[in-house]
Amino acid sequence: MRLFSIYQILFDRYGQQHWWPGDNAFEIMVGAVLTQNTAWANVERAIDGLRRKQLLNAEGMAACSPEQLAQVIRPSGYFNIKAKRLQSLCHWLIGQGGVAALARYDDASLRQLLLSVHGIGPETADDILLYACQRPVFVIDAYTRRLFSRLALFQGDEAYDDMRLAVQEALSKNTVSSAERVPLFNEYHALIVRHAKIACRKKSPRCDQCCLRVLCPSASVLSSNVV
DNA sequence: GTCCAGGGTTCGT
DNA sequence: ACGAACCATGGA
Structure with a gap:
């Protein structure tokens, strides 16, 4: 009350x-990882860089070398570890059959799956669940x-x-x-x-x-x- | 120069 | 189970 x-x-x-800033669910997921302990303005530069390099999609990001990806997202800070986290997220998404295929899971199951991805903790998982997947998670x-x-x-x-x-x-x-x-x-x-x-x-x-x-x-x- | 930002993992205790 | 170190850029 x-x-x-x-x-x-x-x-x-x-x-x-008007949250979350982002054009689609995948971009929101990427932003959720990049904004970990980082000011949003720096995340936007990193996302702009990814878009310019045509890397704002799971397949391109997964195929990219960790070193090159790290340089593109450099403005968001922690670029080496975030490059690996983004790639573990992309590999997982591709294995699931894409973002749309996540609709088959109930809220609790999807939350557990997200938490099993390297680099996704409770807050990042809930950002993704709420803002990318439209699940009722606070x-x-x-x-x-x-x-x-x-x-x-x-x-x-x-x-x-x-x-x-x-x-x-x-x-x-x-x-x-x-x-x-x-x-x-x-x-x-x-x-x-x-x-x-x-x-x-x-x-x-x-x-x-x-x-x-x-x-x-x-x-x-x-x-x-x-x- | 210092502090902190839309955290998570790893490794001691 | 809990704390601390580590990751790293950019704006205030």
């Missing part, structure tokens, strides 16, 4: 974020932990899946179907990232801005500990 109120506050303040990142712990909804150091499932469960009460959850989870995560860019970085201060009190001064929803 409170989680949904926070979503509404964020949406009223920032509006639609993405937990450092910003999410920071905001929800500041609002006393979570302690902040919960295990990834504990937090993810708790958020999904809480928001399921505001939605009746998966078709409603996908756009809600999509927008919610994007809004948290958007809000994080104007909130203070530190953990302790809890200023009115990062606690959303500026956004909703009389919000009683922000003063309880119950999710």
Whole structure:
């Protein structure tokens, strides 16, 4: 209940974020790997480079040498390890029969498969599930932990899946179907990232801005500990 | 010059 | 199970 109120506050303040930037599912998957611990502006340069070199497809990227691929994605940082991660993703996708063939898996099965790919951890897997595959999975990142712990909804150091499932469960009460959850989870995560860019970085201060009190001064929803 | 960005793997304890 | 080192560019 409170989680949904926070979503509404964020949406009223920032509006639609139009995530994920990208023309197709494959490009979104590539962006999910490239943005690991990396500013998005640097990811865009890497993706532009891939497009110029005609490498923005699974077959081309898989056939490329790791060294050459690394040079193309250089602006995104960690280029040597990300080149290998992109290729393990591409080999996996080709083995599955392409992006469209992923539709045959249920949400939990596809999540397990993605996590088995080298270089894809919980957050990258959930980015792919939600934004590329349109699955109702809530993405937990450092910003999410920071905001929800500041609002006393979570302690902040919960295990990834504990937090993810708790958020999904809480928001399921505001939605009746998966078709409603996908756009809600999509927008919610994007809004948290958007809000994080104007909130203070530190953990302790809890200023009115990062606690959303500026956004909703009389919000009683922000003063309880119950999710 | 320092900090950090839309994380994950590996290797000690 | 948990922490630390490692990966590396570019903007503030």
